Amino acid sequence: MTDDDFEEFDLPDPPAMDMPEGATFDQASIDALFGDSSSDLPQKSGLRAVIESRVVSHARLPMLEVVCERMVRSFATSMRNLTSDAIEVSLDDIASVRFGDFMNRVPLPCMLAVFKVPAWQDYGLVTIEANLIYAVVDALLGGRKGAAPRKIEGRAFTTIETTLVSKMIELVLREFSTAFEPIAPITMELERIETSPRFAAIAGPTNVASAATFAVDMDGRGGNFTILLPFATLEPVRGKLSQRFMGEKLGGDNTWRDHMRNEIMRTEVEIYTVLGEREMRLADVHSLEVGQTIPFDVTPDDPFEVCCGGVPLARAQIGRQRNHVAIGIVDTIKQGQS
Incomplete structure (x- = not known):
């Protein structure tokens, strides 16, 4: 190949950089970019400022x-x-x-x-x-x-x-x-x-x-x-x-806490027990008559659940105290326990 053969290839021009006319990169510009400028700046700049911005006040x-x-x-x-x-x-x-x-x-x-x-x-x-x-x-x-x-x-x-x-x-x-x-x-x-x-x-x-x-x-x-x-x-x-407003007791108000505790302890709640359950057809329920007996598959010694608001609280057994029907707590039911 001769020198004339290279003249047939048209090489593309290098991409133009979007810089002002006459602007050049010098050592001072590079140092300023990385925050290593020798000039006395009031605060750090460039990449050094980005890196050290992780300091927590x-x-x-x-x-x-x-x-x-x-x-x-x-x-x-x-x-x-x-x-x-x-x-x-x-x-x-x-x-x-x-x-x-x-x-x-x-x-x-x-x-x-x-x-x-x-x-x-x-x-x-x-x-x-x-x-x-x-x-x-x-x-x-x-x-x-x-x-x-x-x-x-x-x-x-x-x-x-x-x-x-x-x-x-x-x-x-x-x-x-x-x-x-x-x-x-x-x-x-x-x-x-x-x-x-x-x-x-x-x-x-x-x-x-x-x-x-x-x-x-x-x-x-x-x-x-x-x-x-x-x-x-x-x-x-x-x-x-990190909390901004906190008392000696870490934000707790003893007056309101004691008041809420007293009111909760005086609140009346209703508890109930289910002695037995049995599934029946609607036709059988419709044909019930006065005096008819419904048998359950339970005995007097079987424990039953004590509930409040649909939440089981404990297991108990039925008994009698004086002239009243009573229940005796056998075991408590923890949250999440089946």
């Missing part, structure tokens, strides 16, 4: 904020009894975060207490900042009130410091369990205390968790601690935590 668990508010009041009282100081506890923030992002932002050095919830068969995490650790140790060892604790950088926490702070952690878990009682009766047990985020991995890096941060002020000294609960841990009570 804590507003979907409004009862968790109620639990944390209950925790503030009770924990402040317990800390006053422990340290004999004027303690002020406040709830700083409740946010939904990814576990990996939270652990990367934990300020070091700190203590990370891993606790277990046996009722939910899962784990949670309590992080205590260094300022609060030194303040608690200073208060429990009799330090002067109002004096800022001395920080020693570049060393690990001693056994004495870990033991003293563990008392505060046990108070946190006990009061947080008490605050959860209106939602679900649970207990939180301290498993271990770590100082490295690598050894406190209780969930995957992309798992969503709810983080509640509390601030503790002890006469000018103190710091923050955070209770982290993965959403997988809260799954058994997710339905109760």
Whole structure:
């Protein structure tokens, strides 16, 4: 074949792209599409925003904020009894975060207490900042009130410091369990205390968790601690935590409940018994006369059903009490029992 032979084939033109005239794809456009633009954007865009849109806001668990508010009041009282100081506890923030992002932002050095919830068969995490650790140790060892604790950088926490702070952690878990009682009766047990985020991995890096941060002020000294609960841990009570309006008894009104119970118990119902049944032709029924006897295939010792509104309730036997015909209950009939 020669070059002239190729000229006989008419190749189709490439499809035209619907783009403005002069528009081209550059690296900045590709980065913006995938949300990796180096420019300082107010919020993430592109595919990254679509992927991370799965993060659930804590507003979907409004009862968790109620639990944390209950925790503030009770924990402040317990800390006053422990340290004999004027303690002020406040709830700083409740946010939904990814576990990996939270652990990367934990300020070091700190203590990370891993606790277990046996009722939910899962784990949670309590992080205590260094300022609060030194303040608690200073208060429990009799330090002067109002004096800022001395920080020693570049060393690990001693056994004495870990033991003293563990008392505060046990108070946190006990009061947080008490605050959860209106939602679900649970207990939180301290498993271990770590100082490295690598050894406190209780969930995957992309798992969503709810983080509640509390601030503790002890006469000018103190710091923050955070209770982290993965959403997988809260799954058994997710339905109760998502309710927006709920009282201490989970929405129950004792007055109306007692009133309905009393009225139901005073309601009169009619029960009846069927001593026997027999199928007869219409002609035989039409020919019945006064004094005629209809035999049934039952004996006086055979049990019969006691019904109410067509629903069988029990089996009984016929008898007599004084001058009245009576029945004695032999067995009850459960719902669905034939």
